[in-house]
Amino acid sequence: MMAAWLLGIVLAYFLLLLVVAYRTSRHSDNDSFFIGNRRSNWMLVAFGMIGTSLSGVTFISVPGTVGATGPGGIPQAFGYFQVVIGYLLGYMVIAFVLLPLYYRMQLTSIYRYLRVRLGESSYKTGALFFILSRTLGATARLYLVINVLQLFLLDQWGVPFAVTTVVILGMILLYTLEGGVKTIVWTDTLQTSFMLIGLVVGVVYILGHLHxxxxxxxxxxxxxxxxxxxxxxxxxxxxxxxxxxxxxxxxVTMTGLDQEMMQKNISVRSVGDSQKNMMTFSLVMVLVSGLFLVLGGLLYLFAAASGQHFAGGDDIFPSLALHSFSPAFALVFIIALISALFPSADGAMTALTSSFCIDILRFQERTDMDERTKRKKRMLVHGCVAVVFLLCILVFHWVNDKSIINVILALASYTYGPLLGLFAFGIFTGRRLKYPKGVPWVCVASPLVCYLLSAVSPILFGGYKIGIELLVINGFLTFIGLFLLSEKPRV
Known part of the structure; x- marks a missing residue:
């Protein structure tokens, strides 16, 4: 009976999203889909970005890390907050270095900067690395939440995981197909609200239960x-x-050099409003991330008080919420969970469609296609992106990693590093590329070298293990490679 109620909540929530999508996508065009006609309200963008950035990873995986044991059997505790402190520094760089650059150049795709500064080869390489990076990151996040729904709701009805994934991706495709960014700014605001309500209710519920x-x-x-x-x-x-x-x-890389996140920021009217959006969002993100860690600690206290034991990881929150907490809280949890699910994919699918249409198909330069033809091609690309998402999620399901946040951070280190190197070289040097066709080779070689370096680092450096700093090393190696392909500008 409870499972039927929970499934009904999911369907009702989706219908609400369709209503919002219908109202926001009327009279929309390709410009609405790509950048919301540059009329988005900065406060809505800032609030909605919280849900996009947190997603199901923060909602499920971050609380699970608190009691999960690290080296030596010691709990990881609030160690994730070290990364959150770094996030705040990164958001400041985005607000005061990258956003003014993007607005000054009036970019629709941020990777067009690479074309202007470094040429065609760098432009295509940057766009393709974004497509790869965002596809892997978004599908890993989406897999996490779909897997929870599957394990705790749909398995008992015998619904295959692949069917669940197809239905959910179909839902997302329906409400993003027309409006794109114009719709997502509003749906993300709605979804962020429900997710944060679930967070607060979770903390209050456990405090009350433990007195x-x-x-x-x-x-x-x-x-x-x-x-x-x-x-x-x-x-x-x-x-x-x-x-x-x-x-x-x-x-800097996963937000500032990512078309999905920047697509919403550059849809705001002015660079000043976009900077206000970024700094407001960053401060709220720090507070919310801290509260998620507190929730994680309380979950482990609750489990200990009730005699339950968990090794730590992504399963503890859904296990307790759906099996040990009250039925009312289970409903709240499912609403919050699906609110974390949809922002994991809707913005990514829209951004990938935008990047492919603008950077690969060159919509803004094509004079042989009218708006109606471009719209049809854009919808076809959007559908193809959904199919790629389906395949990637099925692969993650086959691998079945229990702490997906570590997977996402590892993937980011390898796939976003070349983007970091490309943009850093373009912004901080005045050199021109002498051998531009070598750029793709440098951007492929750098992650491969990093993989080998990560594997042998304990042997070479007396037990030192390369961790999250692999992204910086990757970007630095790309930067060096580009430097070797370049020369001083001619006077």
Missing amino acids: LGVGDAWAALKGHGYTRVFTTDVRSPSFVLKQILGGAFIT
Whole structure:
């Protein structure tokens, strides 16, 4: 009976999204789909970006990391907050370095900067690396949430995982097909609201069940070692400086150099409003991430008090919410979960469609196609993106990793590194490429070298393990490779 109620909630939620999509996509065109006609409200964009950035990974995986054991059997505790501190630094770079650049050049696709600065080969390489990066990252996030729905709801009805995935991707395709960014700005706002409500209700529910005030709860978390933030062991992958710097560079690349995230920012009327959006969003993100860690610690306290034991990871929150908490909270959890699910994919699908149409098919330069023809091609591309998402999610399901946040950070280190190197070379040097056709080779070689370096680092460096800083190394190697392909500009 409960499963039927929960499924009904999912369907009702989707119908609500369709209503919002219908109202926001009327009179839309290709410009509406790509950048919302540059009329988006900065406050809505800032609030909606919280849901996009947090997604199902933060909602499920971050609380699970608190009690998960790291090297030596020690709980990871609030160690993830080291990365969050780095996020804040990265958002400042985006607001005051990248956004003014994008607005000054009036970009629809941010990768057109590479074409202007470094030429056609760099432009195509950057766009293709974004397509690869965002496809892997978005599908990993989406897999996490679909897997929870499958395990705790649909398996008992015998619904295959592939069918669940097809239905959910079909839902997302329906409400993003026409309006694109213009619609997503509003649907993300709605979804962020429900997700944050689920977070707050979760904290309040556990505090009430354990009969703890805020001060008592913090003392209990501290007593179990969950409030530890900083790791001072230099050899550890979680060493504080590595985590902060890695978080900063991850933000610059996965937000500032990512078409999905920047597509919403450059849909705002002016660079000043876009900067206000970014800084407001960054401060709220820090607070919300901290609250998710507190929720994670409370989940482990609840499990211990009720005699349940978890090794840690992505399963603890859904397991408790759907099997140990009240039926009312289970409904709240499912609403919050699907609110985390859809932003994981709708913006990514739209951004990938935009990038492919603008950067690969060259919509803005084609004079042989009218708007109606472009619209049809754009819809076809959008459908193809959904099919690619389906295939990637099925692969993640086959691999079945239990802590998907680590997978996403690892993928980001390899696929976003070349983007970091390309943009850094273009922005911080005045050199021109002498051998532009070598750019794709450099951008492929750099991640391969990083993979080998990561594998042998404990042997070469006395037990030192490369962690989140691999992204920086990857970007640096790309930068060096581009430098070797370049020369001083001719006077």
